[in-house]
Amino acid sequence: MPSIELKIENNIAKITLNRPETFNSFNREMALLLQKTLDDCETNREVRAIVLTGSGKAFCAGQDLNEVTSPELNPGFRKILEEHYNPIVERIRAIEKPIVSAVNGVAAGAGANIALACDIVVAVEGASFIQAFSKIGLIPDSAGTFFLPRLIGFQKASALMMLGDKVSAKEAEQLGMLYKVFSSETFEEEVNKLANQLSKMPTKALGLTKRLLNESMTNNLEQQLAMESDLQIETAESDDYQEGVNAFIEKRKPVFKGK
Structure with a gap:
C-alpha cells in the first residue's frame, strides 16, 4: 500500500495519508511522497482544490518514533525538519x-501543525488536536509556533504547547483553531461539498487571496494596501472576473474556469 494516496475527480485532488497502522505518523518515505504529490497537484491544471486527510482512525500522529529511535533508519532531526516538515x-x-485539511481523527505534533497550516481546517466531531512535543521533551515544529498563536492568541497557544493538553474538535472550533466541526455521519459528505464548492470558484482569485494572507503575516499596512492594489488589477484582467460580472448582469450563476 502506498503511504500517500491521490485521487483526482471533478477538479478536486484528495490526498490521503495512508499509514493507518501507525496512525498515519510520518516516516521519511511518506514525507517525501507527500511533497511530490503536492507538487503534482500544483502543476496539474485539472486540480482546482485540494483535500488533505488521513486513513483509518487518525489524521496524523506526527513523527513515527520508531524511525527516529532506529539506528538504521533515523535520518536525524535536522534532516527531518529541513527535508520533511x-x-x-x-x-x-x-x-x-485552496487546501482543506479534513481532520478525521487525532492530529498530534507535526500532524496537528500541518493541518493548521492549510487554508481551511474542518474536523469530525471525535477528532482532537495535541501539541504533543513537550510530552517527550521537544519544542513545537512544523510552523506550529507561527500559526497557532495567530489563530488562537499568544496565551492560549503558549499554554497548549507547554502543557500538551488535548483539545477536542468542538473546543478547537470555539478557540478559532478551525473552521467547522461536522458529525461523523455527515463528515465525508460535508468535506466533499466544501471541496466541490471551492473547485467551482475563481481559482486565480482564491490563489491570490492566499498570497495576500501569507504576506499579511509580515507586511505593514502600507505594504499590504499596495499589494492588494496590484493583485486586484491582476484579477480584474482575468476571465473569471469577466464571467462573474456577466453572470451578475445576466442574473445567472457564474461558470468559473480558474483563468
Missing part, C-alpha cells in the same frame, strides 16, 4: 489553490 508546510502555503 519544513518543505511540506512551505508547499502548503505556496500552492495558489
Whole structure:
C-alpha cells in the first residue's frame, strides 16, 4: 500500500495519508511522497482544490518514533525538519489553490501543525488536536509556533504547547483553531461539498487571496494596501472576473474556469 494516496475527480485532488497502522505518523518515505504529490497537484491544471486527510482512525500522529529511535533508519532531526516538515508546510502555503485539511481523527505534533497550516481546517466531531512535543521533551515544529498563536492568541497557544493538553474538535472550533466541526455521519459528505464548492470558484482569485494572507503575516499596512492594489488589477484582467460580472448582469450563476 502506498503511504500517500491521490485521487483526482471533478477538479478536486484528495490526498490521503495512508499509514493507518501507525496512525498515519510520518516516516521519511511518506514525507517525501507527500511533497511530490503536492507538487503534482500544483502543476496539474485539472486540480482546482485540494483535500488533505488521513486513513483509518487518525489524521496524523506526527513523527513515527520508531524511525527516529532506529539506528538504521533515523535520518536525524535536522534532516527531518529541513527535508520533511519544513518543505511540506512551505508547499502548503505556496500552492495558489485552496487546501482543506479534513481532520478525521487525532492530529498530534507535526500532524496537528500541518493541518493548521492549510487554508481551511474542518474536523469530525471525535477528532482532537495535541501539541504533543513537550510530552517527550521537544519544542513545537512544523510552523506550529507561527500559526497557532495567530489563530488562537499568544496565551492560549503558549499554554497548549507547554502543557500538551488535548483539545477536542468542538473546543478547537470555539478557540478559532478551525473552521467547522461536522458529525461523523455527515463528515465525508460535508468535506466533499466544501471541496466541490471551492473547485467551482475563481481559482486565480482564491490563489491570490492566499498570497495576500501569507504576506499579511509580515507586511505593514502600507505594504499590504499596495499589494492588494496590484493583485486586484491582476484579477480584474482575468476571465473569471469577466464571467462573474456577466453572470451578475445576466442574473445567472457564474461558470468559473480558474483563468
